[in-house]
Amino acid sequence: MKYVVFIPDGSSDYPVDELDGMTPLQYANTPNIDKLASKGCGGFTNNVPEGLTPGSDVANMSIFGYDPNDFYTGRGPLEAGSMGIETEPTDVIFRCNTITEKDGIMDDFNAGHITSQEAEVLMDALNEYFNEKYEGFKGKFYPGISYRHVFVYSCDNEEDAKFLSNLKTMPPHDIASQNLDENTSGKIDDSWGKDLALEIKNIMIESQEVLKDHEINQKRISEGKKPANMVWLWGQGVTPKLPNFKETYGLDGAVITGVDLLKGIGVFAGLDVIEVPGATGYFDTDYAAKGKYAIDTLKNHDLLFIHVEAPDEAGHAGDIKEKVNAIEQIDKHIVGPVLDFLEGNEYKAAILPDHPTPLSVGTHTRDDVPIIMYSCNKDGDSVAGFNEVDVCEGSIEKQRGCNLVKRLINDDF
Template sequence: MKYIVVIGDGMADYPLKELGGKTPLQGANTPNMDKIALNGVSGLLKTVPDNMTPGSDVANLSIFGYNPEKYYTGRGPIEAASIGAKMDEQDVAFRCNLITEKSGLLSDFNADHISTVEASEIIETLNTKFHDVGKFYLGTSYRHLFVTKKPNSANLISTPPHDVVNEPINNNLLKPSTDASAIELNNVMEESKKILENHPVNQKRMEEGKNPANMIWLWGQGVKPALPNFKDKYGVKAATITGVDLIKGLGVYMGLTNIEVPGATGYFDTDYCAKAKNTVDALEDHDMVFVHVEAPDEAGHAGDLEEKIKAIERIDDRIIGKLLDELPSFKEYSIAVLPDHPTPISIRTHTRDPVPFSMFSSNGESDTVNQYDEESVKNGVMGISWGYEFIEKFLNGSKPD
C-alpha cells in the first residue's frame, strides 16, 4: 500500500463577501479534491490544542502523528535541523526574520521576500557584529535562524512578526522586558537596525523600490526536541516534499527522507508539477510521502484572495490531479488532502479552527460527502478528532473507528 498526504498550508478559511459568502476552497475550482471527497471519507481535525499557539509548527507536528502537547519544544530548533545547525542541549534556537522597520513600526515581516542571495550577505554581517551573543544561520529568503547558549531565553515570550504588522516594534519585543536574556536579545534586534539600514544590499534594494531588510526579528524559540522515529512508530517508510525548512526539520527529527525538489520555493512561484513528479518517483522506494505546499498560507498572510484561489487550484490540478492519474499503477494506494490550519484572508494570520480533511483508499469506504471544503466535510463519517490521530486513521484504510 502506498500513502500520500497533500498538505495545503493555511488553505482553510472563512466565508468572504467577495465570494458571495463562500470560502476560497468553496469558490475555487477543485475537481480532484472533490473526487477524493466523493469517493472517500471526510471529517475535521483539531490540529492545534486550545492552550497552544496556532502555528504551522504545532499543526504540522500534529498532522505527522505526534501530540504537540507532548513533543513540541519550539519552532526554531525544528528549522535548525533542516539547515544543518547542530544544537547542544543548552542551546536555544530562534527563528530570525529579516523585516522592514519604518518609523518605529514593523512594516513588512518578510522584507518584500528578499532573495536568499541578498540575505546571505546580511547574515554574514550579523555574524561579524554579534558573534559574542550567538550565531546566525542562513535559511531561505527572509526566514533564517539564530542560536544562542542562553538556556533561560527558551522561556521568553516572543511574538510572530506576521501577527504585528504595522504595530510598534517596542510593544512587541521579547518579554518579560526585565529579564536579562530578553534585555540582551532585544538589544541585538534594536542594534541590528543601526547596522543594516545602510547595508549595501539595502541601499540597492531601496534604489530598486523594494523594502529594505533593515532589522531582524527573533521569535519561535526552543530547545532541541526528542521525537520517536516515524517508521518505528507507524511501521512505514516516509518522505517529505516541501520548500519550507520547518517541514524538512520535522523530517530530520522523525527520520524521514527529505527529497530536494528543484523549483520548490515555499512561495507562489513554487513548481507544483515538479512536486507531483517527485512524489510519484519517491513512492518507488517509500511507503508514504507528505507533499507540503506553502503558497496558500503566504496568500492568507498577504490578504491576497486571488493568489490564494490560484494556489488552491494549482494544488488541485498540478499535484492532486497528476497523482490521481499515476497512483492506480501502484494497485493499492491511499491519498488524503488537508490544510495544517486556516489562514483566513480577513485576519491574515493563523487560527486554531478545526481543518477539513478528505481521504480516499483503493481498499476503503465512502460516505455521503461529495465535495471538499470546510462545510461539506462536517457531514463526513470521520467526525472530528485530534490532528495527531490522523495518521493512524489514514493507515487504517480510511475506515471510521
C-alpha cells in the same frame, strides 16, 4: 500498501459572496479530489491544540503524526533543522529577521525583502563584530533566505536554555508600526534569568551599531530601498526531540514541500525531504513538477506527505481568484496524476488543510478543517465533495489531528 496525504495549506475558508456564497473548496472545479471524496469518507479534524497558535508549523506537526503539545518547541529550531544546522541540547535557536527600524518603530519586518546575498554579508558582519567585542560570545548568526535567518545562543546549562526558551518574544510581523522597546521588554524583570534576557535584548539593540551604516544598507538607501538596520530575535526554542517516524509508525516516509518550516519537521522526524525544482511555496510553484516527484517518491516510499503552500498565500493576500486557481491546480497536476498512479494498487489516502486561511480574515484561524480519508480496505460514506459543507454529512468522527497517521494505518475512521 502505499499512503499519501495531500495538504493544500490554508485552503479551507468561509462562504464568499463573489463565489455565489460558496467556499473556495466548494466553488473550485476539482474532479480528481471529488473522485477521492466519493470513494472515501468525510468529516472534520483540528490540527491546532488549545493554547498554541494556529501556525503552519504547529498544524503540520500534527498532520505528520506528532502531538505539538509534546513536541513543538518553536519556529527557530525547525528553520535551523531545514538549514542543516547542528545544535546541542543547551542551544536555544532563535528565528532572526533582518528588519527596518525607524524612530524606534518596527517599520518593516522583512527589510524590504532584502536579498539573500545582501543579508549574508550582514550576518557575517554581525558575527565578526560580536566575536571581536565580547570574548567567548555565545551566539552565532546563520544566514538564510532573504530576511529569514537563524541565531543560535549556546547556554551554559539546560536550566538557562529552558528560561530562554520561555522568554516572551514577539513575532515581528505582528508588531508592525509598534514601539520596539516595549516589545523587547518581555519578562525582563528582577527575577532569575534577568541577565540572560537582557543579553538577548542587547544583541538586538547593538546590532543597529553594526548594521545602520553598513555599506550594504547605504547602497540600499541610495537605491530607495529599506535598510536592514536591525535584527529581531524571536520564535526561539531548543531542538525538538521528535521520535523517528519509521520507528513510530513502521512506514518509510517522505515529505514534499516548498516551506522551510515543514522541511525542518521532516528532518527531525527522519522523513526523507524531497527537493523539487520549481517548488517555490508561492502561487508560481511548479505544480506539475510536484506531481511528478510525488509519483517518483511513492515508488520507493510507503508514505508521502505532499504539501502545497499556494492556497494559504492566496488567503493571506485576500485573492479569491488565486485561491480557487491554486485548489484547481493541485487537483489537476498533483491529486489527479498521483491517484492515477496508485490506481490498481493497495493504497490509503487523505486530503486536508493544516488550518483555514479565510480570505476575509487574511490570516490563519483555529476552526476545524474538512478532511477526506480513503482506504482500499474500507467502504466510503455518502460524502461526494472535499469542502466545509459536504463533509458535515460524513461519517468520520472528529479526533485530534495528530491521530491521522495512526487512523489511516488502522482504518480507524
